[in-house]
Amino acid sequence: MNPLSILLIGLAMSTDAFAAAVGRGAAMRRPRFRQALRAGLIFGVIEGVTPVIGWLLGTAAARYITVLDHWIAFTVLCLLGLHMIWNGCRPGAQDAPQRHGFWALAATGLGTSIDAMAIGVSLAFLDVHIGVVAVVIGLCTLVMVTIGIMLGRVLGALAGKRAEVAGGVIMIVVGAAILYEHLSGAA
Structure with a gap:
């Protein structure tokens, strides 16, 4: 596998995480670059580890992972999105401190990285160094x-009090897009 192909895989695997991050950034109260970098590190580590896990699972579990990966991602992202919408619609929700701790970011990162695990499974059948691919992803x-x-920060300032609702909708749309991609590709 050539370096351009590996880079394109890395970019493709990060697009759904990017969309989810825009939603998270919109829900945060003026996130600073340090917070954005922290979220990027959490997502990046999870997204980099999951193809290795998939690669290790290899052929034995390939059928099960590729059958369920899109459903798991859809469910996790929809639940997170619904939770964000609910928090944004609650009376007094905007007065409460926004929580975007490690576990919330890790759950979002996991939801967007399930497809990377399936990519790892498929890479087990190719002559490719999984460590290089995982680092690039x-x-x-x-x-x-x-x-x-940081882009979500700008959108959050424009959206005002309902930024968390918008972020929740984005999460659900990302989950639905993942599900649609897999179901339409399987047909």
Whole structure:
């Protein structure tokens, strides 16, 4: 596999994380670059580890992972999105401090990285160094999520009090897009 192909895989795997990060950034109260970088690191590590896990699972579990990956991602992202919408619509929700801790970011990162695990499974059948691919995917995701959080900051300021609702809708749309991509590709 040539370096351009590996880079394109890294960018493709980071696009859904980017969209989720825009939603997260819109829900945060004026996130600073340090917070965006932290989110990028969390997403990047998760997105970089999951193809290795998939690669290790290899052929034995390939059928099960590719059958369920899109459903898992859809469910996790929809639940997170619905939770964000609910928090944004609650009376007094905007007065409460916004929580975007490690576990919330990790759950979002996991939801957007399930497809990377399936990519790892498929890479087990190719002559490719999984460590290089995993690092490229992780770095692309780090950059894309950091940019997404900062872009979400701008969108959050424009959206005002309902930024968390908008972020929740984005999460659900990302989950639905993942599901649609897999179901339409399987048909």
